[in-house]
Amino acid sequence: xxxxxxxxxxxPRLFARGAVVKICGxxxxxxxxxxxxxxxxxxxxxxxxxxxxxxxxxxxxCIEAARSAVPEREVHAIxxxxxxxxxxxxxxxxxxxxxxxxxHGSESPEFLRHIGVPVIKTFRPRPGTTTETLxxxxxxxxxxxxxxxxxxxxxxxxxxxxxxGARADWSLAASLNLAEGVFLGGxxxxxxxxxxxxxxxxxxxxxxxxxxxxxxxxxxxIEGFVQAARLAFQHEDRLPFVAHFLA
Numbered sequence: 001x002x003x004x005x006x007x008x009x010x011x012p013r014l015f016a017r018g019a020v021v022k023i024c025g026x027x028x029x030x031x032x033x034x035x036x037x038x039x040x041x042x043x044x045x046x047x048x049x050x051x052x053x054x055x056x057x058x059x060x061x062c063i064e065a066a067r068s069a070v071p072e073r074e075v076h077a078i079x080x081x082x083x084x085x086x087x088x089x090x091x092x093x094x095x096x097x098x099x100x101x102x103x104h105g106s107e108s109p110e111f112l113r114h115i116g117v118p119v120i121k122t123f124r125p126r127p128g129t130t131t132e133t134l135x136x137x138x139x140x141x142x143x144x145x146x147x148x149x150x151x152x153x154x155x156x157x158x159x160x161x162x163x164x165g166a167r168a169d170w171s172l173a174a175s176l177n178l179a180e181g182v183f184l185g186g187x188x189x190x191x192x193x194x195x196x197x198x199x200x201x202x203x204x205x206x207x208x209x210x211x212x213x214x215x216x217x218x219x220x221x222i223e224g225f226v227q228a229a230r231l232a233f234q235h236e237d238r239l240p241f242v243a244h245f246l247a
Contacts, residue, residue, distance in 0.1 A: 011076055011100055011118050014041060015150050019233035020183070020204025021226050023211060024080065025052035029065035031217040036066035036075045038226040043075060044102065044206070047092055048082035051215070052208070059096040078102050078120065086114035093117055102152065109144035120183065121148040124155065131175040150203060151176075155186030173200045190224035194232035201236055205229050 014020060023035040024044030032043055043066055045059040046052045054062075063077045076099040081089055083105035093101065093116065100118040103111075112119050121141055125134050141148055153173045155166030167187030176182055184202040189210030197205065211221040 010074060012149050014076065015183075015203055018203050019230070021229045022078065022183075022185075022204060022206040023208075023222055023225070024078075024185075024206055025208035025212075026062055026217065027052060027054050027058065028217065029062045031219065031222065032062035032066040033069045034219040035222050035226070036070045038223045039230060040222075040226055041076060041204070042078050042206075044078045044080055044208070045096070045098075046080045047084070048080060048104065056092050056095045059092075059098075063097055076100065080104060083107065086111070090114075090116050100149070104154075109140040112141070112147065113145035115146060118149040119146060120150045120152050122152040122154050122185075124186075125153070125169065125172060127169070129169075129172065131172060134172065134176055150183045152183040152185055152206060154206075170196060170199050173202065188225075190221065190228045193225060193229045197229065197232040197236060 020041045021039065022042035022044055023040045025046055026032045026035065026043055035043055043063065045054050045062065047054065047056075047059075059077070059079070063075075066075050066077075077097065078100050079089070079092055079096065079098045080102045081104065089101055092098070098117065100120060101115055102120040102122060104122045104124075107121070112121075121138075123134065123137065138151055141151075153168050153176065155168045168184060170184075173182050173184055182200065182202050183204045183206060184196060184200050185206035185208075187210070188196060188205055188207045193205055193207070196202070207225050211225050212218055213221065
């Protein structure tokens with residue numbers, strides 16, 4: 001089993017706290033810096049083949065810019081991968097100075113033991129998926145070595161691993177939340193994130209296309225999303241499901 005290295009930091013405690021805000025698909029230092037200054041907890045960088053894919057060097061420059069902008073607090077950087085080899089993931093984690101990885105592919109529960117840092121595992125349930133079926137799919141990951149520190153529920157779009165703006169099933173996420181606690185992504189923006197938080201009561205929210213204009217990150221939209229999410233989280237009582245994130 002790969003050793004869990006020091007750069008995992010306080011990520012488990014962050015998920016145990018809840019009210020987490022993640023801005024994903026960052027490609028420019030100025031946008032990463034703006035997200036950190038706005039108060040985002042997690043910054044996401046795509047290393048899988050996709051429109052928002054970045055090199056290790058670009059991601060590192062973004063992360064350094066974000067961390068230097070808010071030296072008084074910890075900014076966590078998340079690398080997003082789809083069915084990449086464990087060795088490739090570990091190499092990018094080291095070179096980009098990532099805190100965790102987000103897996104969007106068909107990675108097995110056993111795969112997680114080889115990563116070496118905390119994992120967020122993404123599920124994109126097809127329309128019609130029941131809560132029971134989804135829980136049965138997630139359970140083997142919870143029982144695996146290096147189990148996920150968070151479960152991200154994303155919107156389903158045929159032939160895509162994420163980042164499409166497809167809206168997640170909020171009703172399914174809400175029912176799953178009672179058993180698991182979820183991180184909600186898929187189709188969120190500053191206009192609907194408060195409604196999503198009220199209905200789902202997630203551990204956190206994840207946005208990419210919802211803070212873009214013409215496919216490019218928009219600082220005003222980043223700031224608006226973080227502000228709307230923070231305000232909504234302040235009005236929600238936390239459910240006692242988050243203790244397992246400290247395990």
